[in-house]
Amino acid sequence: MIFAIFPFMVMFFSKLALKSEIIDRNKFIGVISGFIGIYLIFSDDLSFDFSNYLWGMLAVLGSATLQAFSAVAIKKYGKHLNPISMNFLPVTIGGILLLASGVLFEDLSKIKIDGKAVASILYLALFGTLITFTIYYWLLKKINIVILSLSSFITPIIAVFLGWLLLNESLQKNDIYGSL
Template sequence: MTATSRQPNRPTALPRDSAPAATGPATTAPATTGRTSAAVWGALSIVYVVWGSTYLAIRIAVETMPPFLSAAARFITAGLILAGLVAWRQGPSALKVTPRQLASAGLVGLMLLLGGNGMVVLAEQDVPSGLAALVIAVVPLWLVLLRLGFGQRTSGATLVGVLLGLLGLGVLTVPGLNGDVELVGLLLVIIGTLSWAGGSFLTSRLPMPKNVFATSAYEMIIGGLGCLAVAAIKGEPQALDLAAISTRSWLALAALIVFGSLVAFTAYAWLLHNAPLPLVATYAYVNPVVAVLLGWLILAEPLSWPIVLGGAIVVAAVCLVVRTEK
C-alpha cells in the first residue's frame, strides 16, 4: 500500500513560488479544466503502475530484511528527502505547521504507514504479493462503510458492491483454499486495509498543513518513526545482520523509497486533496492486477482458483462501487 501527494506529475518537480495547497477539508475536486484533468490522470497513472509493483518490491525486500526496519528506513528516508526538496524549492517557511496540523498529519501517517503498510510488510513474509494486493483491494469498500457510519447516504448498487466485495474477500481468506498461506498473515493484511481506509477517510476531515508536500513529508517521517519504534520493541535492530541482506533486497528497498514513497505516495496524497475520493479509489482495482501479474511472472507465485475467483469478485465489486459512487 500498499500503503502515500500532492503534485500533478512528480514530487521532485516542486514549483518555486507556490505549491498545491489544501486550506481546509477537501471534499471535491477542483474545477475540471483540461489542465486539472491532465494533472489528476497523471497522478492516477503513477499510483496505478507504481503501487501495483510495490507489493512485489516489499516481498523481495523482506526476504532478507527485518520487516519494520525496512519500512522505517523506507519512509523516514523518503520523508526527509521530500522535506528537503520542499525547503529547497519553496523555502523553509513551507514546512511551518501548527501543533494541531502536525498532530493531524502524524495521526494520518501512523494510520497509513504503520497500521496500513506496516501490517502488509509484516504479512508479506508469508503471504504472496499478489494475494496481499487482492485483499488490499477492498479498501474502497471500507471507505463506503465509513461514510455510511458517519451518516452519508449511498445507493443500493453501492451496497451490493460492498456485499459482493466481502464475498470475494471471503473466498480469498478461507483457510485451506490458498495452499500453505497462513490465516494469520491474511488477517494482518485485512487489519492493514482497515487502518489505511481510516487514515484516508480522516485526511479530508482533519486540519492538515496547508502545503500538501509538507504534509506528505510529515506523514512519512512520523509513520516511519512509528515503524522504527515497533522494530525496536520486536528486537529487530539487535538481530540485524547487514551481511545477510541480499543485493536484490537492497535494490527493492531503494525502489520502494524512490518510487513507492516519493513518487506514488506523494501522488496519492495529492489526489486526496484534489480529486473525488471515488476516483482516487480506482487505483484499488488496477493495483491488484499489476501485482498479481508481476508476482506470477517474477516470483512464480501460484495462480490458484481461489485467487483468480476471489480476486475477480473483489475487483468487480470495487469497479461497481467506484462507478456508482462517481
C-alpha cells in the first residue's frame, strides 16, 4: 500500500523538472482513482503498527520516492540511453547484493532447490525483471510519465487475480471493486 504513493511522487517531481509534462485534471483523477483502488484491495489488511514496522515502511516510502525521482531524471536526461543497457547495471548490482545478503543472513540449510524453485526464479528474472523493465524504460521515452506511473497500480491487481486463479485464494468484494 505504501508504494502506491509512487504516482503522486512522479507527479510532484515531473511538475518540478519536466516542463513538457502537463499534469491536467484527468491525470490527477487517474492517480487518485488508482490509489483508492489499491486502498480498497488492501483495506482489510492495513495496519498502522509503527512500532514493529517503522523501518520497513520508511524503506518502502524511500523506494517509491527514489524510483519516482530516477524515472523523472531518466525522462529528462536519458533519452539517448538504451533500455536494455539501463537494466544491466541495476539488475547485476541488485542481484549480487541480494545474493550476498542471503548468504550472510539466511539459514542456508533451509534452501530447497528443485525444478519449481528454478522455474520461479527464471520466470521472475525474465518476465518480472528483464522484459518488464526493458518495456518500462522504452515507454518512459515514448509516453507521458504520469500515465506510465499508473502501471504501478496494476501489479497488486495481477497478484490478487493470480492468487485466486493459481493458489485458490479467496477473492473479496474489495478486491473486485479496487480492480475496477
